[in-house]
Amino acid sequence: MREVRESGRTSVLVIGGGINGISTFRDLALQGIDVVLVERGDFASGTSAASSHMIHGGIRYLENGEFRLVRESVQERNGLLRIAPHYVKPLETTIPIYSTFSGILAAPLRFLTHKSGKPQERGAFLIKVGLMIYDTFSRDGGTVPRHRFLGKKRSLAELPDLDPNIKYTATYYDASMHDPERLALDVLQDGRAAHAGAHALNYVEAIARDGDKVVLRDRESGTEFTVAADVVVNASGPWTDLTNGALGVDTRYMGGTKGSHIVLDHPELLDATRGREIFFEHSDGRIVLIYPLKGRVLVGTTDIDADPGEIAVCTEEEVDYFFDLIHHVFPQIDVSREQIVFRFSGIRPLPRHEDTAPGFVSRDYRIEVDEKGDVPLVSLVGGKWTTFRALGESLANVVLGLLDRTRRVSTAGAPIGGGRDFPRTTKARRIWIEENLTGAGERAGRLLARYGTRAADVWAFISQGEDAPLADGDLSTRELAWMVENEMVARLEDVVMRRTSIAFLGNATSEVLDDVAEAMAPLLGWDRARLDAELDQTRRLLNERHGLVLSSRTRG
Numbered sequence: 001m002r003e004v005r006e007s008g009r010t011s012v013l014v015i016g017g018g019i020n021g022i023s024t025f026r027d028l029a030l031q032g033i034d035v036v037l038v039e040r041g042d043f044a045s046g047t048s049a050a051s052s053h054m055i056h057g058g059i060r061y062l063e064n065g066e067f068r069l070v071r072e073s074v075q076e077r078n079g080l081l082r083i084a085p086h087y088v089k090p091l092e093t094t095i096p097i098y099s100t101f102s103g104i105l106a107a108p109l110r111f112l113t114h115k116s117g118k119p120q121e122r123g124a125f126l127i128k129v130g131l132m133i134y135d136t137f138s139r140d141g142g143t144v145p146r147h148r149f150l151g152k153k154r155s156l157a158e159l160p161d162l163d164p165n166i167k168y169t170a171t172y173y174d175a176s177m178h179d180p181e182r183l184a185l186d187v188l189q190d191g192r193a194a195h196a197g198a199h200a201l202n203y204v205e206a207i208a209r210d211g212d213k214v215v216l217r218d219r220e221s222g223t224e225f226t227v228a229a230d231v232v233v234n235a236s237g238p239w240t241d242l243t244n245g246a247l248g249v250d251t252r253y254m255g256g257t258k259g260s261h262i263v264l265d266h267p268e269l270l271d272a273t274r275g276r277e278i279f280f281e282h283s284d285g286r287i288v289l290i291y292p293l294k295g296r297v298l299v300g301t302t303d304i305d306a307d308p309g310e311i312a313v314c315t316e317e318e319v320d321y322f323f324d325l326i327h328h329v330f331p332q333i334d335v336s337r338e339q340i341v342f343r344f345s346g347i348r349p350l351p352r353h354e355d356t357a358p359g360f361v362s363r364d365y366r367i368e369v370d371e372k373g374d375v376p377l378v379s380l381v382g383g384k385w386t387t388f389r390a391l392g393e394s395l396a397n398v399v400l401g402l403l404d405r406t407r408r409v410s411t412a413g414a415p416i417g418g419g420r421d422f423p424r425t426t427k428a429r430r431i432w433i434e435e436n437l438t439g440a441g442e443r444a445g446r447l448l449a450r451y452g453t454r455a456a457d458v459w460a461f462i463s464q465g466e467d468a469p470l471a472d473g474d475l476s477t478r479e480l481a482w483m484v485e486n487e488m489v490a491r492l493e494d495v496v497m498r499r500t501s502i503a504f505l506g507n508a509t510s511e512v513l514d515d516v517a518e519a520m521a522p523l524l525g526w527d528r529a530r531l532d533a534e535l536d537q538t539r540r541l542l543n544e545r546h547g548l549v550l551s552s553r554t555r556g
């Protein structure tokens, strides 16, 4: 921070530290461009923390005629399975199908118009055609197996808890991303390491423009400073128009929709999924999912027009909707609010969409360049998690063009963070752990899952000092110290929400929060008042945004 404040200038200022700003930052750093990224919260705390945790080709977007996006997404999915295997894993996905032909008439119409009234039920034929196209796009990589179609009897033999009224199931592969916030951090760290002139600041907000300078506010200290840049990139996700407004530029690019999820601690439902994502159409035509993740079940999502000026939360009506959809597919399984351990919600950074139904708004991205001011302002409109690498490259290409610089390297195929030399087989894993995590015992697997091959550095650090377990049963004091020293941790919520899965798993009890905060205090120089303020703020966040009432066992 000090370096950026003192210099007060850079080549490129990226506003927004979600996955797309971060990916652009890394790409530019790899080209040797001086770049500063500012994020008003913690990295990946906006929409990037609210996804369905899928790296997916988006089979459903075929219906909107978005062939370019689906092709790119499938290629990127295959790429991420190779370059980020520590966080991105193949995910077997099953669609339960109730009819043979419905949706066929509506679909070609949507291919042509990009518009639709009400979504319609997708029949087996339509899904089959979609999956054949999907397989074609996947052909290059051979990273995941092709789809298969089963009749009712065999479907129910594989997934006995499914509604017996189904006619078929279609099963194919996409990918899941089990720690999105950590994946974003790995991309960011690679960018920081690539070039001495690449700096990333969390808790710094862009609040105004002053000629060729952007006015920034440090949200920790409340102080303001300016940074001059040759190009400003606005990657504020759903808040892109609001950020442009703060910079004095009136834009109407965005029209985000809210989507929520719940996380259930429900062993029976977990077992019913047999390790697969169940991806299906609810009775209102929306595509929804039930999906095993970290021993919990993720259920989502909704698609409701939203105002980015307001905080998105998962409402009771949405919870009712989720319970209804679980019942639709697994009619024999009961689910209750006591089993919800975490809720989350975010606003998709979609383009303005007028009369198009939310579920059918384009998920593709575009880049807008405004050269009217003192400094070119490049705004990103849209962009999923799945395509972040390609998007970062495209956005960086636009910036390189404006700077009259040329690309040195591509990020395609470049391993990300702890995905470098990641052991992929059980045997390779055993050998890697023996060589790099000596003495870690039963912690070894958890460290490898959390950091990929960066776990070697983490373990070397842990082993060099006194260590004690923390109340969540996973983290330890020394590992926490490593996070604080190396992962730009500023607040308690950074640790419980993003550097670990404590909150997601429903382990953010009062006891755990107290224990983690007490251990953080000396590391960050917090006095009692700051420590109490951190606890209050994190409790409020968990309560207001994630539906948690803190007791000895967190329930939502």
Ligand SMILES: Cc1cc2nc3c(=O)[nH]c(=O)nc-3n(C[C@H](O)[C@H](O)[C@H](O)COP(=O)(O)OP(=O)(O)OC[C@H]3O[C@@H](n4cnc5c(N)ncnc54)[C@H](O)[C@@H]3O)c2cc1C
Residues within 6 Å of the ligand: 015, 016, 017, 018, 019, 020, 021, 022, 038, 039, 040, 041, 042, 043, 044, 045, 046, 047, 048, 049, 050, 051, 052, 053, 054, 055, 056, 204, 205, 206, 207, 235, 236, 237, 238, 239, 243, 246, 257, 258, 259, 260, 301, 302, 345, 346, 347, 348, 349, 382, 383, 384, 385, 386, 387
């Ligand atoms: C319910 C839901 C489910 C989804 N599921 C998937 C999925 O399974 N797979 C997939 O590929 N995609 C999915 N997505 C889409 C994906 O999550 C987003 O498109 C992606 O995370 C957007 O990243 P971003 O970096 O563009 O935006 P964000 O992550 O929102 O980042 C923008 C950042 O800008 C910051 N910011 C705003 N204003 C300022 C300012 N003035 N100064 C500094 N910083 C500022 C914000 O704090 C924010 O962190 C889903 C989205 C939602 C909502």
